[in-house]
Amino acid sequence: MAISGGRIVIAFVNVIGLALLSCVADGAIQLAGRKHSLHIVRRPRGRNLAGGDPTVFNVMNFGAKTDDKTDNHGPFAQAWNAACQNIGPAKLVIPPGTYMAGQLYFQGPCKGSNPIIVEIQGTIKGTTDISEFQDDGWITFEYLDGLILTGGGTLDGQGAFAWKHNDCRKNINCQHLPKSLKIHRVNNSVIHDIKSVNPLGFHMFVTMSSNITVHHLDISAPADSPNTDGIHVSGSSFVDISHSKIGTGDDCISVGQGSTKVSISNILCGPGHGISVGSLGRTKGEGPVNGVLVKDCTLSQTTNGVRIKTFSKSTPNQASGIVFQDIVMDKVQNPILIDQNYGTSRKKAGKASSQSKVKISDVLYRNIRGSTNTSAAVSLSCSSVFPCERVELVDIDLVYDGTGSTKIVQNPTLSALCMNVKVKPGEHGLIVMEAKVSLGTL
Known part of the structure; x- marks a missing residue:
């Protein structure tokens, strides 16, 4: 272990059963067993998502065609308008x-x-004429x-032409x-059993909405999309997202600005850029x-x-009450990461004028296990x-x-890097060390 310049770097080589390390210097990290209040989503009361037998509005009855070439915008819109204007329960099929x-x-x-x-x-299937998008x-x-979106069907954005x-x-x-x-501006709704492939941009974007449950989605795009x-x-x-398989070219799931009470569980992520909070502080x-x-x-x-990322030169903001727990890593690069220099070159990252003004606090990483194919196991x-x-x-x-990696490191040394992290002292100004950390090699 070495401390210099407000930085602590901890290297572990074939060390098993190492007691938790803690530091009280500037740039320290607390590896402790303090009880942490887990976030539990308690939903506000919303609309009853159960009802009587709905009136069915089938798009085929409004002129939809399955010839893989006719633009069905008109029939879909007509069927939706009829269902939406129906006084009783309605189903668009x-x-x-x-x-x-x-x-x-x-x-x-x-x-x-x-x-x-x-x-x-x-x-x-989406149009391949990008000029049609307003x-x-x-x-x-x-x-x-009140929306239930389901059916087991597929949304194919045909995005490869534009990537x-x-x-x-x-x-x-x-x-x-x-x-x-x-x-957008949807409340008290459930989305499940939908497949999304090859979007132009994001697969799914939830914004300005509340009490949204998402489960059993199958999301895929190439790793380089x-x-x-x-x-x-x-x-x-x-927002509750669970029991889904996501493999894509960017974050599997990202939680952006203005989001509160978000639960993510039972996700299989990969390929992709992991699960992120951020990026924050851009606008x-x-x-x-x-x-x-x-x-x-x-x-x-x-x-x-699992990552928290904020832009440098950001406007003031804060991210708090974040828990990453019971996570399995399989040959993951940068398993645990806080990056407050996101979008900034290494040369500019250290300058005071480039420092992020997003305050990060009350973050817990607990029971994270598995493997990494790079040396940076922890970087805060x-x-x-x-x-x-x-x-x-x-x-x-x-x-x-x-x-399986492109570059196999001989005699690898895993590292934990910590910069500008303040700890909460335990009794008598010391950090309580209760758990066990093991960073080693197979």
Whole structure:
């Protein structure tokens, strides 16, 4: 262990059963067993998601065609309007078959007292004419109180044709391509058993919504597809995402600004960039993030594990009450990561003018186990202007496994890096050391 320049670097080589290490210097990390209040989503009372037998509105009765070339925007819109204006329970059905469709809006409010049901049983393919998109969503549900979206069907964004024109990895101010499924100002709703493949941009975007349950989704795109986040949550509360398989070219799930009470569990993530809080601090007026629980997830061969990321030169904001618990890593790069220099080159990262103003506090990493194919097992790089506070790591057990990686490190040394992290002292100003950390090699 070496301390220099406000930095602590801990290297573990074939060490098993090492007692928790703790430091009280600037830039220290607390690996302690203090009881942590787990975030539990307690939903506000919303609309009853059960109702009587609904009236069925089949898009085929409104002229939809499954010839894989006719734009079905008109028939879909007519069927939706009829279902939405129905006084009693209503169900919109898109039966098996392949439908082409340009930009689709399913807008409320609807007249029925029960949630409106949308069953996508077939495959909807997006247009390959990018000029047809007037905003950032391909299929948008908005201004609804009570929606059940299901059916076992597939949303195929056909995004591969446009990915080569996406320069977001080089240009931070790029224009993002439309999301396949946009949930905007929707409350008290359930989305399940839907497949999303090859979007133009994000697979799914939940924004300005509340009391949303998402489960049993199958989301996929190639690992090199740009900015194809699986599920991004922004400005929303009481969101529960679970029991889904996500493999894509960006974050499997990301929790953005203004989000509170978000629960993520039983997710199989990979390929992708892991599960992230952020990125935060990019634009003015962002809301704080609070109460995020990520648990019982498996990440396989992702470029990051569980991550918090904020832009440097950010506007003031905060992220707090974040728990990553019971996570399995399988050959993951950067398993545990706080990056408050996101979007900044290494040369500029150390400058005071480039420091993030997003305050991160009350973060718990507990029972994170498995393997990494890089040497950076833990990297907590916080802002020198607003250092991270009350960050805990408990029961971390990571080993090096270079099998399948492009570069196998000989005699690898796993490291834990900590910068600008303040700890909460235990009794008598000391940090209580109760758990066990093991960082070693296979």
